[in-house]
Structure formats: C-alpha cells, structure tokens
Amino acid sequence: MSSPSKDPLAPARPNWMSNPRVRALIFQALVLAAVFALLGYIFHNTVSNLEQRGITTGFGFLDREAGFGIIQSLIPYTPASTYGRTFLVGLVNTLLVSALGIVLATLLGLIIGIARLSKNWLIARLAAIYIETFRNIPLLLQVLFWYFAVLQALPSPRQSLSIGEWAFLNIRGVYLPEPVPGQGFGWVVLALAIAVALVIWLRRWAHRRQLRTGQPFHTIYVSAGLLLGLPAVVFLFLGMPLTWSLPSLHGFNFTGGITMIPELTALLVALTIYTASSIAEIVRSGILAVSHGQTEAAYSLGLNPGNTTRLVVLPQALRVIVPPLTSQYLNLVKNSSLATAIGYPDLVNVFAGTTLNQTGQAVVIIGMTMGVYLTLSLLISLFMNWYNQRVALIER
Amino acid sequence: AGAAHAGATFDAVKKKGYVQCGVSTGLPGFSNADDKGQWKGMDVDVCRAVAAAMFGDASKVRYTPLTAKERFTALQSGEIDILSRNTTWTLTRDTSLGINFAGVNYYDGQGFMVKKSLGVKSAKDLNGATVCVQAGTTTELNLADYFRSQHMQFKPVTFDTSDATVKAFDAGRCDVLTSDQSQLYALRILLANPAGAEVLPEIISKEPLGPSVRQGDDEWFNLVKWSLFAMLDAENLGITSKNVDTLKTDSKNPSIQRFLGVNGGMGKLMGVSDEWAYDIVKQVGNYSESFDRNVGKDSPLKIRRGLNALWNEGGIQYAPPIR
Amino acid sequence: MTEAPTLTERAAGNADLMIEIVGMHKWYGEFHVLKDINLSVRKGERIVVCGPSGSGKSTMIRCINRLEEHQRGRILVEGVELTEDVKKIELIRKEVGMVFQHFNLFPHLSVLDNCCLAPIWVRKMPRKLAEEQAMKYLERVQIANQAHKFPGQLSGGQQQRVAIARSLCMNPKIMLFDEPTSALDPEMIKEVLEVMTGLAEDGMTMVCVTHEMGFAKQVADRVIFMDAGQIVEENEPTEFFNNPRNERTRLFLSQILQH
C-alpha cells in the first residue's frame, strides 16, 4: 500500500504532478527559461541589428584618441587622451559632485530640520517654507534655474566681484588662491600628521583619565595649539616654503588659483538645496520620534541640553533617520546625472554623451554607465547598512 | 532591368506611408519648429523632397527632434529612416557608424563668433579663451585640433542643444561660440543684441553637411541621394515651383522632359512614380528656392550662396545628371 | 484669619527646609492651573499629594525641578530660588531626583548605562566608580542581575525600579514621584511600592503624587489634597483619612476607597 521508502512512517509522497515542490521547481524553471529566452531574444536582436548596420562592438574603442576637450578634470586629461580616459574623468567628476553634495546636503538638512523644530516661531515657519518650496519643485527645473537664471546673471570676468586680489567671482566661476608647496613643504605636512596623531592620543588619554578619575580634561585648546602650532613652527623654521598662486586676469580669463566652474556650482547648489529639504523632514521626524519624556527624564537627571541631545536624543533619533537618509544619498548620486542639462562634465554628460556620440558604441557605453551607478548605489547601501547596524544593534 | 528590387527600409517606409526624419531640436534655417509646430528649414526640405518623391506628397514626413548626441544611435537603431540634421560627412562616420551619406546639401566650414566688445579680429588671438560648443559634434573635435595645432589653450563649455549654447554665450559664460558658419549666422539672430556679435573670418574645417541613411539598403540610399540631386538639377535646368507646371506641358527640352517624367521612366528605375521629380519641385521647390527661403536672402539669416552656388555660378554645388 | 498654624507653616519654622513654595501661581495660556500654592518640606519629610485628575498635582511637582515654569510666587529648593537662571536650574536638578509615570528609561542604553549616564556626565564620576555605585542601587531595588539587559527586555515593574535606581545614582537630596505605579499591573505595583517604602524608611525627603492610599497611610508624614489647582487640605495621614475636614476631600476619599 505504501510506497517503498526508507522511513515507513514518512507521510506518503504524492505523484510528481501534484507535488508542490516539483511544481515549484517546474514553475521556476519555466520562469528562468522565459527570462533567459527574453534576454536571449533581445541579445540576438541587438547582435543582428548591430551586425546588419555595420556597427562594431567591444571595448576596443576605449583605447582610441578622444580628440575633444573637457572643461573640468581632476585627473590629467588633454584632447589627446583616450576614450577610456574620458570615462575616468566623467566618473571622477560624478564622484566629486556627489560627495560634495552629500556632505553639504546633510549639513544643510540637519540645520533646517532642527530649525523646523525651533521654539522660535519665525525660524520654524521659515524652515517650513523652505522645505515645502524646494521639495515640491522638480530638481531639473531647479538646476536650470540656478544655472540659466541666477548664475548667468553674474558679471563678466572684467567686472568680477572680488575680495582684494585673492578671490574673484564672475560668470566663469569662483576663483580662489591655490597653495603651491615649495621645497621642504613635505616636512610641514609631516608635522601636521604628527600633530594629528598627538591629538588623537591626547583625546584617548583624556578619556581614560576621565573614566579613571572623573576629572575631565579639556582637550580643545591643547589640540588646537598642537594642530596649529606644530606645523606653524616647522613652517617658519623652514623659511615658509609655500607660495600662493593667485588668480589673475590674463587675456580672456583668470588663470592660476583654484576654479570652481559655474556648472559645478549650479548643480551642487541645486542638489544640495533639493536634497536638504528632504533630509530636513527626515531629521525632524527622527527627532520627533524620540518622545518628550526622554528629554524630560534627561533634564531631571541634571543633564544640560547639549548633553541631552548628544547622549539621549540623537542616538535614538539616528536609528529612525539612517534608513531614509540612505535612500536620499542614493537619490542624490543618481540625480547628479542631471549635470547633462547644464553641461557639467559628469559621467553621463562626457561618457554616455559625447563619447557615445563620437563612437556610436551605445550598448557598451550605456552598459558601463549603468554599471557604475549600480555599483555606487550598492556601495552606499552597504556602507549605510553597516552603519545602521552599528547604531541599531546596541539595543538588544 | 525593370523595377528595382527594393530593400528593407524602402519597403518599410512605403508600407507605413511616411518618412521618419531625424532633425535637430531647433536650428533656425535648417530645422526648427515654428510656433504652430510646423517644421521648417533646409534640412527639413530634404526630407520633404524624399517624401514627395516616394509618395507624391511632401507632407508625409514625421519628425524626430534629436540632439547631436542621439542622432547616430537613432539612425542606427532604425528609429528614423533618414538623418537630415546638419551632419558632417566624415570617413569614420561612413565606416564605423554603419551609415551612408547621400550627398551634401550645404557646404559649410567651422568658424568662430565673438562679441564685438572683445576686440578680437582673428581666431589666432583666441589663446586661453573659453569656448562654447555643442556636445558630440565634429565641431568639438575640430576645435580641439585647431587649438592644438596653433599651440593655444582653451576651455570648452559644452551643451546638448544649440539653444543652451547660445544662451550661455549671450550671458558671457564663454568668449567664443564655435560652430559651422551657417549655424553661427542662424544662432546670431537668437542673441539679445545680434549686431553686437561678429563672425571671425577664419574657417578651420571643411564641413560638408548632408543627409544620411543606414547602410544595407541601396534602393533607399538611391532615392534619398537622387531626391537631393533633383533639387540641384532643377535649379540647373531653371525649373522652379512656379514654372514647373507650364514647363511640364510646354517645354520641348529633352532634359526637362526627362526630369519631369514626361518621358524616360526615370521613376520606375527607382521604384517610385515617374513624376517624382515633378512632385519635388512642385511641392518643395528647387535648391535655390529652398536656400533663399530658409537661410538666404528671403530669411532673417541672410547668408550668401558662396560655396553653395552651382558650379557654373562660382560655387561647388554640382549634381550628376538625371538620365 | 486662622487659629493654628498649618503644617506647612510649622514646617517652615524649622531650620532645614528642603523645599519652600510661596504664593506660587501658574498659567497654561489663559488657563490658571496652579493658584496660590504654599508648601514647605523639611529634610526627611515624606509627603503624599493626592487629588482628582486634572487638579494640578503633576504640574506642581514638575515646577519643583522646573520642568514647568511658574509665573508668580517663589520656589526655593535648599534655599536656592528657581529662576530662569540656567546654572541654578542645573544645580537644583542635580539634587532633585524624579520618577515618572512612564519610567522614561533610555531604550538605547543598558540598565547599567542608564544608571551611569548622569553620574558620569553631570557629576563627572569615573566610570568605574559610577558602575559600582549603580550596581549598589540596582542591588537595592533587587534588579542587579538584569544590569546588562536593555529596558525593552524588562517588565513594567522592573523598569520602574530601574528608573528609581537611576535617580538614586545621582544621590539626590529630594525625590519626586509622579504616579510611579499607575501604569503598572497589580503585582508590579507591589514591588515598586516596597522599594519606595524602603527609601522612605531610610530617611529620604520625598514628594509623591499617588493614589495608593495604603502607601500614604503607611509612610507619609503629611498628605496634601489638591483640587482645581489649589491645596485644599493638608494633614497627617491618620487625621486625613479618618477625619477629613473639607467636604471635597471627603467626597474624593469616599470615591477612592470604594475600590
């Protein structure tokens, strides 16, 4: 009666047709087959279309000479560089604007979020207006607005706004002096590194001492002294081996110094302002999620407002804040691709734009571009998850 | 050899009943949409001529506005049947992009435009200048080549659309605007103060602009090629949209008769009606009509014919004969 | 007008006054919550405050460590007057412990860390010492074996005992309790009340808002009855329960003792 199996008491197995495990396997095999078929179909179409139209594929083009200029590059680049190089230039520019954006948006968002909760009615109102205005207008519109309506109203280089002979602001960008290290400047850097190490050690020591004796040791002044003093002494001793390259008007443009082009400025300003409005809301709800009783309990223990925020409110608020903050960071990185609308040379603009157009390698280039963004997203998610686990897991 | 065997694009176009034409997103005189959404310009006329030849109706065109970056992918992918968007004919484009240029509807060369207030008289004075240029064009490459060969420095500011480029130039974001000379004239009228800008005399490149099609369909290639030639030949033969009807009935000139399909069966050889050239001239006009209307003396651009005059009038526009 | 001095007045005559409230008024917006409150508490006194809901009991004891601000009159704690002066407020809060109805433990810190937080950051105590002391008080509320758990893992009664230990760790001179047992189940109430009774027996100065009349009878030196923002009656517990002078007090007691 029972099917021959090792365990006589095992429940009978249905025939494979109605066995849900088998069914699940078959179903999954079918789904997988369908997905592969679809991918294969697309792949086949693409290959045959490419072939028929005589478009070459592969990564060979990356070694060819690009032949066009890029206005901003943090790594050496000339029109004689390769297309592969343009990829790197774009990538670095994307990373630059994303990193700056994340830092600035977090700071601004934190400030606005706290201002939103201020007891000062006017400040709270202004913060609310800020939030509601900027997060309800499309980012692209804001990017265009800052670039075409605001920054392009700045004066020409000849009529630059300036701070002495040091800093200039005009439609071509912000110009700041650039430090040029001279002979032996390495020693100053070394001194600074030593000072940093000393400060870290000092803080550890002060912490230990506080744990041991309860005596706090205010490291601020000593730290500041170390950080400024040590390098300064070495610097003076070596005869000030540092010159400044000042921006100055030569011919058409300012040369020398550090330049921040208006495309970067506009993109950064828009990304920061837009993302900060979301971050502010996140910060606010995070802080509100910590009940009022917590603050009261901390106050009645004698903690001052600063310590209450630092030791009681923030650690609890952070757990609420970090996950949505992560997705805001991801959004910011993806949104940095709007650079293409105003000509900031990011990855999409330089590589998926100009390079794609010069070479016609749509499939490879779009694939590489998407791959970069996917990787970035993944890395940020991983990092933030790790961080979140650190702040979240303390509870249990 | 009877009716030619038609290729895939030719058939597909015939079947769907209109020509899908890739144009620019807005370049006065070559292709831009007026306030009623009608597309106008020399590049647009090429497409209309093809439609006239194919269907006897120049309005059977649909337009896809493309940025410079998108244009080749759009043609390769089959999104458009013909790319008529001030595109320069080069060797790499013919070979590695899998496309064929069907001819030249405008001989151009890259030039520079500056504000008069800058006081620059020659491109050689542009060392260190900031240059506005449209992304993904040969212009961008020529620019780099030119400055390299002159041992000069420059900063490129690139935009997707010519509109953004002009706006940036107007605002003073850059000292120089570089593009094909024809475009410079076209773009100049978009400046707040057109008289305040001038085009420098140097021409740093050859820019033969023309329509292109995908490789692999010679019939379609032929049709586009000869639609363009027909406009030139019409000018050569003195056929205009005004006199074409009278010439058709009255003219005894065998060339004209062949051209207008009165005899010769030229259309059949290409797989279209024999009246194909008649339809082009009647509905689109000959080359000089198109030129004058869009960029020449009857337009705000006021570009002189120059290189684009027929070969026997001092230019280099020359079309093979229809016979 | 009055013949005999009130208990508060008698207390005020005493030298070691811990809390002194004189003619204190408080408004919430237009609403007059506390009206002419006068109260003195001597060192080691144990005071129970009762009264109907909304009568201002919580508000009054929250004024004592300035979780609420009063608008008129004076509050002195150990002779220091409570004003807007931040330094003084912090000084007083160090000396006054408070236990809330909903415990308000810090959920992100272990029981031990809850108890060490204030000693370390306010009293600048070395961590080791702070932990030792915390363990002492946790021992006292009989919860030392849970020291490394987190508040979320404890029952309500256990949490409230931790809250008491946390306050004790600051070695306060005065303890305020705001209905410490009203959020608890009956069994848990018992364990918390036992801890409080122990505290009272050790001579801690306590002001306690509660409806636990058993507790009041057993440990209170004085019972204060509030209604509509005023102190209606204050008396020794036996007198208070057996022989309430005021009619409202009688009504209130008859209701509460029915349970």
Add this chain to the structure above:
Amino acid sequence: MTEAPTLTERAAGNADLMIEIVGMHKWYGEFHVLKDINLSVRKGERIVVCGPSGSGKSTMIRCINRLEEHQRGRILVEGVELTEDVKKIELIRKEVGMVFQHFNLFPHLSVLDNCCLAPIWVRKMPRKLAEEQAMKYLERVQIANQAHKFPGQLSGGQQQRVAIARSLCMNPKIMLFDEPTSALDPEMIKEVLEVMTGLAEDGMTMVCVTHEMGFAKQVADRVIFMDAGQIVEENEPTEFFNNPRNERTRLFLSQILQH
C-alpha cells in the same frame, strides 16, 4: 502496554472515521513539537483538547487542515491522506472548517461578504444562493441583523460568531476550534460557547482546543490532555475530571480549576 483498548482504538474500529492520525511527529527546525500523536475521531464526535501552554495543541489541530506540515506518520481526513498533494489539501480544506483565537475576519469585507467569499469562489455557488445560505447561518449564530456591518464595527464575541458562521457556510463536515474564546471578555465568552454548544447538539464533528472546562464537561465525548507534544491522557469527560489517571493531568486540573 495497556490492557484495554484506548478510546481512540475503539473509535478506529468504527467504520465512519472522520479523522485518523497515526504515529504523527512534527518538528520546528530542531525542536520536536509533536511526538507520536495517535488520534481517531468518529463522525459526530466532539473532542476537547486541553493542556498547558506550549504543549502543542494548536500545532496538532493546525496539522489537520495542513496549516502546518507534519514530517512523520499519517493524517487521514475522511479516508484521504494528507500529503503534499495540493489537490488533496484543497479537497480537505473544503471539508474542514476552522475557527481561530483572533477570529481573523476579513476587515475589508462586510459580514455577509465574509461569509459568501468561500462558497462563491471555492464552491462556485451563485452569489444569490450563497447569500441566502450565509443569512441562514448568521441567523443561527444570531447575528443576521449585523450582516451589512464591517467586522471592525462588531464586538469580539460578535466577531467570533461571524467567524463560526463563515466556516459553516462551507458546510464543513468537521469543525476545528483553536481557543475560540480566549481573546474574549467573560460576557462574550458565554455567547460564543452557546453557539458552539448548539453546533455540538446538532451533531457536528468537532475538535476543540479550549480551557473552558464547563464546555468540556457539558458537550465533549472525549477530552484529550496534551503535554510536551504528547497525548498524555484521553478519557470521557466525567472520568477525566473526577478521576484523572495521570499525575500531570491532576496537576493541570488543580491549577485550572482554581480560577
């Protein structure tokens, strides 16, 4: 080992067996929840299962309609063996109704729709017929006048009665109850027990996990006592309550009857 055949064995001799569980074992991961369960239920029998919390009562009856999967032994319902076979599972679920502790009514559907859902979609009954039948059963649990309300608007006892009616609408041959009254207030318990008693009197085959000993005494044909995943004792109710054979049963009964 035993001299006389157990009640289950006697029941098994009977022809019209509704449920038959033989040597059934179940594990949750490493944890052996059910150990060698043997149980037979005849048609019309009413069985009460009791035992301490965590003894596996819920798990056992959830195995009967395969909300949980068993790993060893056999379960036969109306002679059909429960295996992985989806068709058979659906077949059996049609015939076995189940009532949960937390009612699990569908909050987005009216009471009537709750009752019609399965007849329409599983039994393919025309809506009109389904509604008529639903009204009949709602009538029977005395809640017909609430038919157009939503579950959220009913009291717990009413909800549980709707849950019973919902099961009845499938005309099940067997009803399983998993502590149907333990989430209810005392007054509501009564109304639900009345409905269940009525059902029992009509001859429904029932397996009921409950701690309501009154109910067990009144309607059960057999009481089954489980502990630590095993059936420790089974007996007729009078015997079970007056003369428990096993010591654990005695302990359990002494605890439960104290309340």
Add this chain to the structure above:
Amino acid sequence: MKEYQPHPDLPPPVSQVGVLGWFRRNLFSSPLNSLLTVVALYLLYLSVPPVIEWAFIKASWVGSDRSACTAGGACWVFIEARFGQFIYGFYPPDQWWRVNLGALLLVAALIWLMLPRLPAKRWVGVFVLLIYPFLAFALFHGGVAGLPVVRTTQWGGLMLTLILSSVGIVAALPFGILLALGRRSKMPIVRALCVAFIELWRGVPLITVLFMASVMLPLFMPEGADVDKLMRALIGIALFQSAYIAEVVRGGLQAIPRGQQEAAESLGLNYWKLMALVILPQALKLVIPGLVTTFIELFKDTTLVSIIGLFDLLGIVQSAFTDPKWLGFALEGFVFAGALYWLFCFGMSRYSMHLERRFDTGHKR
C-alpha cells in the same frame, strides 16, 4: 487652620498672553532666539520686498508682445502669449476641447474617489484604471468617431506631463504588484529574479533609462518594429517606476497579519484567490498614501523627458525661450513652470498626508 476658600481664576500676567505674551514666547524666549528673530527679520526685509516688486508691483500683465514689458519687473505677457502652448503643447487649438473633456472626466472620477461618502467606489476605480486610459487615448489621439488624428508628437506641455506621470503609474502598478509578490515568494529563483530586477532599476538614474528607451529600444527589437517615441519613454518610465511601486506594495503586504492568510487558506482558497480576494485589497488600501507619494516623485521626474526631446511642461517652456520674439524671459518661464509644478505637488502631498492621518486613526469602513 486656614479655612479653604476656592481661589478665583485670575487672568494670567500680561507677559504670558496676548500679543505680548505670544511675542515673548515665540520670538524672544531667550537671548539666542531674540538674535535669531532679528537676523531672520532682516533677511526677510532684504529679500521679500524686491521679489514682490519684481513679481507684482513692477510687473507687466497685459499686452501682446514684448514691447508691453517696460515696467522693469516681470513680463507676464510672455506667459500669457504662450499659455496655450504651455498647457497643450502643439495640440491644435481647435481641438483643445478634447483634452479639456478628457481632463474633466478624470477630475470628476478622482473627486468621486476622494470623497469618502460617495458609493460604488470600486466601479469608479475600475473605470479610472482600466477603461479611462483607452478612452482618453482615443479622445486625444483621434482617428475614431470622426475625430481628426492628432499625433503624439504634437502632444506637449502640462498635458504631456500629466499623461506621462499618470500612465506611468497606472502601467507600473500591476507589474509592481507582481514584483512585490515575487519578492515575498517562497521560491528562491523567482525571489532572486525579482530582487535583481527591483534593485537594478532602483540603482540607475532615470535619465539613463530614458536615454536607453529613446535610442536603444529599437536595437533590442526585431527589425522593422516601430514604437512611438512617447510610447518608448512610457515603457522606460513604467519599468523604472514598477520597481519603486513594488517596494511600496511590499510594505503593505508585510503589514497584513499572517492570520488573514491562514483564515483564507483554511476556507479552501488557493494562492491566487486568497491574494486577489483577501490580501491585496487590504494591502493596496494601506499603501495608497505611499502610492500618492510615488506619484509625486514621478510627476517631478517626468521633467527629465525634456532631455530626450519630448516637450513636456518644462521642455516647452524652455523651447519658448528660443523664440526670437521673446528672448530674455527665462526667469518668468522658470517661475511660472515652478509655480505650476509646485501647486500640483504640494496639493497632492497634502492629500497624501490627509490620507495617512485618516488611515492612522483606525479608519474602518
């Protein structure tokens, strides 16, 4: 013993109430707050009057061309002249009534859905989701019932923005639901595929998706297949959006107690029936606020189609800047478009907050 006398209610000290009290509490409660107030007021004084002067006092409102704009402020005449185009794109003016009619129909249906009291919500919902899109397409595109054809290339402006976002979300909904179910499935391969799909789309910028859809889609298709450009943008948007919707729906599914599924199973319902009849109706209702938020995000994101050459509201406003007759009014254009977007987004976000509150207070029908 002092006799107890009820103390009369006194008015609070003046510092506590009235205008003065309000000021003290809300603006000058501490030195720092006072400083902040003064600084904020000064900044407002610097920024607000010039804006008002530009936008209202010195603005020009009537006229027919740029010569009307001489007052030195904003030139709203420009917006007025182009208004029709901003709303309808290149849609022929004599056919605008078709768009208006379609919009009116939708608004009526939506209001019906929003007002809690009206009956037959299910059928209106079905109409909006299943019938209306086709009806609207027939109406807008024409070619049936004697309506002249208006090709999609002529659609534009606000109309296109609304079409893109609403079709995007409606098309993405079913797919998003399937993905959410797949992500919670017990079958590892199905789950892995869904996770991969969702994370892929969530990880890349919409602009690359649009770019791919607009120029590469034909490469993926068999030769000769021709898809409308608008359609291609929509496919890109729908794929992209479905990943976001999947995550929203998953949140709703997780919120349904397990007992619901068990009860349905024990009644004999199989997987698809119990999902369709019991779980999804509850889960979807829960996630309506989340869906509205997603819709707002999409509404803002549709501006990116202007980068691939579709003339949505932002695109058409920008293209108007190149009109030689109206050069130099970019600011007005941006302000107008910004205000319009703001109105829509702000309105919808308020509505979604209202919904959230309604569901929060244990809303039950």
